[in-house]
Amino acid sequence: MENDVQLVACKIESEEYAIDIRSVQEIIRLLDITRVPYASPFMSGVINLRGMVIPVMNLRKRFKLPDRAPDEATRIVIINWAGVLVGLLVDSVSEVIRLPRQAIEHAPNCSFNINTDFLTGIGKLGRRLLIMLDLDSIFEVTLNV
Amino acid sequence: MDMSQYLDIFLEEAREHLQKLNEGLLELEGAPNNRAVLDEIFRSAHTLKGMSATMGFNQVAELTHEMENVLHRLRNGETGVSSGILDLLFKCVDLLDNMVGDIAGGGTGDLPVEDLLTELRSRNVVECSESPRNIEPESGDVSIGETPVSQTMSHNIVTSVEFNEYEKNLIKQAIDQGFQCYHLVVNIDQRCVMKSARAFMVFKNMEEIGEIIKSIPSVQNIEEEKFETSFDLIIISRKPQEVIRKGLVSITEVGEPEINLITGVFCTLPALEETKVEEPKPVPAPSPAAVPVEKPVPDEKTEDHKDGQSHPHLKPKASQTLRVDTTRLDSLMNLVGELVINKGRLEQIGRTNQSPDLAETLEQMDRITTDLQNVVMKVRMVPIDNVFSRFPRMVRDLAKDLGKEIDLIIEGKETELDRTVIDEIGDPLVHLLRNSIDHGIEDPSVRAAAGKKEHGQVVLSARYEGNNVVIEVEDDGKGLNPEAIKNRAVEKGLVLPEEAAELDESSLVRLILQPGFSTVEKVTDISGRGVGLDVVKNKIEALSGSISIESNQGAGTSFKIQLPLTLAIIQALLILLGKEIYAIPLSFIAETTSVMPEQINKIQDQEVMLLRGDVLPLMRLREVFKVPLKDVPKEEEINIVVVRKGEKKVGLIVDTLIGQQEIVIKPLEKLLGNIPVIAGATILGNGQVSLIIDVAGLF
Numbered sequence: 001m002e003n004d005v006q007l008v009a010c011k012i013e014s015e016e017y018a019i020d021i022r023s024v025q026e027i028i029r030l031l032d033i034t035r036v037p038y039a040s041p042f043m044s045g046v047i048n049l050r051g052m053v054i055p056v057m058n059l060r061k062r063f064k065l066p067d068r069a070p071d072e073a074t075r076i077v078i079i080n081w082a083g084v085l086v087g088l089l090v091d092s093v094s095e096v097i098r099l100p101r102q103a104i105e106h107a108p109n110c111s112f113n114i115n116t117d118f119l120t121g122i123g124k125l126g127r128r129l130l131i132m133l134d135l136d137s138i139f140e141v142t143l144n145v
Numbered sequence: 146m147d148m149s150q151y152l153d154i155f156l157e158e159a160r161e162h163l164q165k166l167n168e169g170l171l172e173l174e175g176a177p178n179n180r181a182v183l184d185e186i187f188r189s190a191h192t193l194k195g196m197s198a199t200m201g202f203n204q205v206a207e208l209t210h211e212m213e214n215v216l217h218r219l220r221n222g223e224t225g226v227s228s229g230i231l232d233l234l235f236k237c238v239d240l241l242d243n244m245v246g247d248i249a250g251g252g253t254g255d256l257p258v259e260d261l262l263t264e265l266r267s268r269n270v271v272e273c274s275e276s277p278r279n280i281e282p283e284s285g286d287v288s289i290g291e292t293p294v295s296q297t298m299s300h301n302i303v304t305s306v307e308f309n310e311y312e313k314n315l316i317k318q319a320i321d322q323g324f325q326c327y328h329l330v331v332n333i334d335q336r337c338v339m340k341s342a343r344a345f346m347v348f349k350n351m352e353e354i355g356e357i358i359k360s361i362p363s364v365q366n367i368e369e370e371k372f373e374t375s376f377d378l379i380i381i382s383r384k385p386q387e388v389i390r391k392g393l394v395s396i397t398e399v400g401e402p403e404i405n406l407i408t409g410v411f412c413t414l415p416a417l418e419e420t421k422v423e424e425p426k427p428v429p430a431p432s433p434a435a436v437p438v439e440k441p442v443p444d445e446k447t448e449d450h451k452d453g454q455s456h457p458h459l460k461p462k463a464s465q466t467l468r469v470d471t472t473r474l475d476s477l478m479n480l481v482g483e484l485v486i487n488k489g490r491l492e493q494i495g496r497t498n499q500s501p502d503l504a505e506t507l508e509q510m511d512r513i514t515t516d517l518q519n520v521v522m523k524v525r526m527v528p529i530d531n532v533f534s535r536f537p538r539m540v541r542d543l544a545k546d547l548g549k550e551i552d553l554i555i556e557g558k559e560t561e562l563d564r565t566v567i568d569e570i571g572d573p574l575v576h577l578l579r580n581s582i583d584h585g586i587e588d589p590s591v592r593a594a595a596g597k598k599e600h601g602q603v604v605l606s607a608r609y610e611g612n613n614v615v616i617e618v619e620d621d622g623k624g625l626n627p628e629a630i631k632n633r634a635v636e637k638g639l640v641l642p643e644e645a646a647e648l649d650e651s652s653l654v655r656l657i658l659q660p661g662f663s664t665v666e667k668v669t670d671i672s673g674r675g676v677g678l679d680v681v682k683n684k685i686e687a688l689s690g691s692i693s694i695e696s697n698q699g700a701g702t703s704f705k706i707q708l709p710l711t712l713a714i715i716q717a718l719l720i721l722l723g724k725e726i727y728a729i730p731l732s733f734i735a736e737t738t739s740v741m742p743e744q745i746n747k748i749q750d751q752e753v754m755l756l757r758g759d760v761l762p763l764m765r766l767r768e769v770f771k772v773p774l775k776d777v778p779k780e781e782e783i784n785i786v787v788v789r790k791g792e793k794k795v796g797l798i799v800d801t802l803i804g805q806q807e808i809v810i811k812p813l814e815k816l817l818g819n820i821p822v823i824a825g826a827t828i829l830g831n832g833q834v835s836l837i838i839d840v841a842g843l844f
Contacts, residue, residue: 034834035725036813037770038820046817046826046834051483053811053826053834084814139816 007097007123009130010077010090012059018097018123018130025078025085027093030070044089049078056087062138081139099123104132155200159245162189166238167538170231177226187216202254205244211265212237230268237261315358316407319381327389329378330403337398341370347399350392355382471564474525481521482714482809488514489830518714526561529607532571533558536578536605543582550589550599551582556606562614566688566708573681577618577704578603580678585622585702614710619703625696627653637661654694658682686841691791715810717837719803720786723772726835728808728827733840735787735794737802742783754796761787763796764843769822788840795843810837
């Protein structure tokens with residue numbers, strides 16, 4: 001069991017992404033997002049999470065994918081990134097997956113046709129491929145933009 | 146014993162005493178014969194010594210011990226107060242300050258003290274007959290009366306407990322009125338598991354019999370089981386000793402007590418004695434209505450004695466305070482903020498539901514939340530003295546270094562500001578004061594030649610002005626030279642020569658707040674280390690404040706800082722841009738007005754309007770905030786919010802004015818930080834997040 005990781009799997013476009021469950025505080029339905037002028041284009045704005053004002057990042061835009069209108073399945077994954085709460089806007093959240101560490105291949109070994117900037121590796125679950133999100137680079141790069 | 150848990154308290158109190166020492170020494174410098182000040186200094190040094198010895202910081206204890214000896218000789222009139230002695234004592238305080246700093250940084254506080262010790266000792270060659278006080282821990286242990294024998298009137302003493310003036314008075318009165326005063330040593334069985342519970346029962350039983358006026362250790366410490374197996378109580382009662390004994394031994398696991406009758410106590414210093422005897426303080430009724438109360442006891446005193454802890458080193462009128470971790474205050478503030486938000490939400494529901502009962506309850510709740518908010522705000526308010534108090538020493542040292550003579554006059558130090566503001570305002574003020582002393586005030590010879598008093602004067606004042614606090618640093622020095630500033634600004638490339646020529650005097654003076662400006666060629670140690678007044682300006686603007694300068698060449702300069710009372714909850718005007726609601730802090734708003742489209746003119750691409758004859762530049766907020774232009778409003782009457790920053794005014798064109806509301810400021814996380822025109826966010830009554838406009842950033 002100790003060799004397993006638990007992951008929250010979410011979908012953007014046709015790809016499946018996975019976030020280490022220890023970084024996820026909660027998953028919520030879409031709330032009213034207040035636009036923040038002059039913010040990076042992939043920052044959707046801010047939401048009110050039980051009295052806290054939390055920024056939300058649109059992962060589609062972060063990955064330079066075409067934007068689309070939110071629907072019933074749209075979710076915000078609230079990440080606790082070193083004490084800072086940030087929401088990630090995703091198309092849908094599918095499930096929580098338990099994966100043995102050996103099933104994750106690290107980034108340098110990957111040769112998939114995807115943006116390798118934001119991933120730490122690829123997880124294999126049967127025939128499914130999960131892109132392991134690298135939260136640090138997603139947020140840190142954002143700070144430097 | 147492990148003392149680490151007391152370290153924070155030690156540090157805090159040590160700093161307080163160092164501050165008192167500094168203040169006292171300064172006061173003594175001005176009035177060398179002031180006995181009261183000398184006593185105060187002595188007490189602080191003594192307490193510091195005791196505290197540091199208890200904590201095992203022996204170097205600190207040793208240094209304060211030697212200081213105490215010198216002070217003792219001053220008190221006894223064996224030596225006069227000279228500037229040499231004062232300088233030496235100041236040096237000691239500085240070293241102590243460094244030592245405490247070292248301890249705070251995890252060190253042992255063992256800095257080289259030998260030089261100062263030798264110097265102190267050389268002042269002490271004639272050791273006085275009374276042996277130096279022992280280094281005793283300040284743990285509330287029973288010790289013999291603090292007051293030196295020579296200063297006490299001889300009432301007989303039968304107890305070894307130390308009383309403060311109030312308690313002494315209380316006991317004296319009780320005895321005069323036929324009560325008995327007992328000193329109990331309560332022993333609790335060593336095997337007792339719940340000592341505090343037994344102690345509680347002791348308190349309960351004793352309160353039925355009489356009035357507990359003191360306990361050692363304090364009630365709180367007893368509750369926390371911070372005692373071994375026995376503790377001391379002083380009680381006043383009409384009951385005989387036997388009743389008290391029975392009241393104690395009836396409790397399981399409480400052993401045979403030691404009971405002593407107190408027939409008299411040390412009396413107060415003659416001066417205090419006089420006032421107190423003539424105006425007797427009442428004894429609190431031991432049991433309801435047992436003694437007629439002659440005069441109401443002031444609240445703080447009552448509290449003082451309930452606390453049961455004696456602070457022999459504090460002034461008798463010390464007010465009752467509680468140290469609270471600031472993070473707890475912050476979370477309290479946050480909770481109140483939440484409450485305000487939810488109240489807003491409820492009010493919105495109330496408006497749609499139209500229920501009279503609900504409306505009434507809401508009104509009630511509105512009042513309560515407002516009161517609660519005011520209380521919490523007040524709790525967070527700190528007198529500006531916390532910042533001001535360190536300046537007299539700084540000014541003294543600076544003036545000495547520069548060979549100038551300067552009187553610092555402090556006014557309005559009781560003015561209160563939000564803690565967050567207090568924390569931040571110190572550095573800007575240091576900068577301004579240094580600036581005044583270094584650049585403003587002239588050398589004494591220059592002043593004399595100009596027909597001024599040789600003593601320069603710097604006035605540091607604080608006062609309320611509406612919802613703001615104004616802090617002023619004013620000197621009677623040479624003032625600013627607008628011509629010199631103009632030349633310098635042009636030379637530094639801050640303004641173009643032709644621009645500079647058009648600036649009036651007050652605009653020229655404001656140029657010194659620009660980054661990269663420094664009027665003195667020579668970089669001194671005191672100010673002008675490359676960081677200019679722009680740092681001050683930025684800091685103050687970051688606190689939502691503003692700074693203005695007034696200067697009379699030859700007569701002096703005055704820097705005026707305006708700050709909001711608090712930063713957490715503010716009044717704001719909500720406005721609508723497209724579908725987005727924004728909040729404008731009311732403190733920046735001069736007025737709101739409206740114009741017809743044809744009244745808006747253009748001067749060089751800048752839209753302007755005439756407001757009572759003055760040209761007011763306009764700004765379309767929709768454009769500033771890049772609001773999606775889906776529904777262009779019909780150009781009928783245009784709403785304008787006139788905002789100001791310092792002397793400047795700008796008219797903001799908005800779609801709709803929604804109304805004034807109290808908002809709770811929430812900072813934006815760093816992923817969205819550093820957005821120039823947004824000061825933060827707030828949550829509206831309907832749960833929606835609205836952004837707060839950074840008005841200063843618009844200019």
